[in-house]
Amino acid sequence: MKPSDVIREIFYPLKNIAIVFAMLFFWMLFGLVQRAGLIGLWLLIIIAPAYIRYLLYLLEARANNRAPPVPEISMFNPVDNLWSLTPLILISMLIWVEILFADSDLVWLGILLGMAIFLIVPATLAILAVTHSPSESLNPSAILRMIRVCGAGYFLVPAVIILVSVLFILFEFLGMPPFFTNLGQSYQIILLFTLTGAVLHANDVAVQVDIDPPLEKSDAEISGDLEKERQKVANHAYGFINRNNRAGGLAHINQWIDKEADTDAAYAWFFREMLTWENSTAALFFAQVYMNWLLHGEQEVAALKLAARCLHEDPRWKPQLEDRALFLQVAEQHGREDLIRQVKS
Incomplete structure (x- = not known):
């Protein structure tokens, strides 16, 4: 300062x-x-x-x-x-x-x-x-x-x-x-x-800041129930987002995903969970990070399905600027002219 x-x-x-x-x-x-x-x-x-x-x-x-x-x-x-x-x-x-x-x-x-x-x-x-x-x-x-x-x-x-x-x-x-x-x-x-x-x-x-997710001792952790642990992280992130701290909430989820053994499953679970919230805005921002993971992991079909789901929620949705060219290239290879038109619009 x-x-x-x-x-x-x-x-x-x-x-x-x-x-x-x-x-x-x-x-x-x-x-x-x-x-x-x-x-x-x-x-x-x-x-x-x-x-x-x-x-x-x-x-x-x-x-x-x-x-x-x-x-x-x-x-x-x-x-x-x-x-x-x-x-x-x-x-x-x-x-x-x-x-x-x-x-x-x-x-x-x-x-x-x-x-x-x-x-x-x-x-x-x-x-x-x-x-x-x-x-x-x-x-x-x-x-x-x-x-x-x-x-x-x-x-x-x-x-x-x-x-x-x-x-x-x-x-x-x-x-x-x-x-x-x-x-x-x-x-x-x-x-x-x-x-x-x-x-x-x-x-x-x-x-x-690299602070460990504040997951406190619970029956879910003791029993090793992964879905309940994810739910706890999602609830905590929802608290951030509900107080207008979307960046902090998404960072909290991403920190958790980085520690999971199955990253693909974790991304998919959190995206589905966030779509159940009363407002899908946070899920659509999270989807941009999820899209980056899919594109760079060469999961092209999954990336196109994700884009279609997001555009169904909000026709104005787009991948992150740095991922847009790669996404358009993948969509062109798979003949998804509908997605290309919506993302370019």
Whole structure:
């Protein structure tokens, strides 16, 4: 990221009315928690997970260059999308480190541990946004891969957050009213998530990062039922696509297919499965990758059948640009003038 990009991202949360609204909304809710006494503890149990869930949706939207979300009532459902509560583990770790070393002679060790945890927070959040897998987001090897893929830009996130924190501490020392100090803390938290998302977007991490598919222990895996395992991958990809992250969903399926012993069968299964979804758009994009596999595997008849099926779904469908000449050549060899006309139109 260029310096101008970094400056733009620092002010991004303040220039977007949806984010400003959400920041003020949650700021007022947490203010209510502080003034509600014992009832505030119960409110905190409901509000804190919703806030974290919103922040992760915000990160995911920024990583995919989409409009930021607005707080919704579904975010306050404590059993919805439990994966989004993973950051509470990191928060608990930071609190535990502070308590453990606060009154000891090893305060310096506590500071180092706190800094180490803070350094990996952006990577953990990024992995969680890409995979929705709590176990993968806390996997040290996945964290290191994420940092490596993001490159030097990754360290901009903690550096900028520390710099902004120092500025607000200075403003507080100079007499800034507590009202603005509290708002400043809310801004810093949101900036952590939006800036992390911006770094992901700058590096196209949601598609490129080599993170293992987040398949958790299940009866399907134990029994070795391949179709059920594929179904689980398809369901997870559907979650990506349903949240407007088609690239991430297709990448998740392709990662799985790369690990299968029978690639042909895997491609065919996922294509059939995706056609059963209420919208066939994702299946047609997946078919372009499937077509590439068939053409370069010299499976000409299967490639023509796939094209016919896709054109039946959408007459505007075409193979990828780099595969189009080869496809037209195959169609000509097999006398499929109908397919040639549709693809050329």
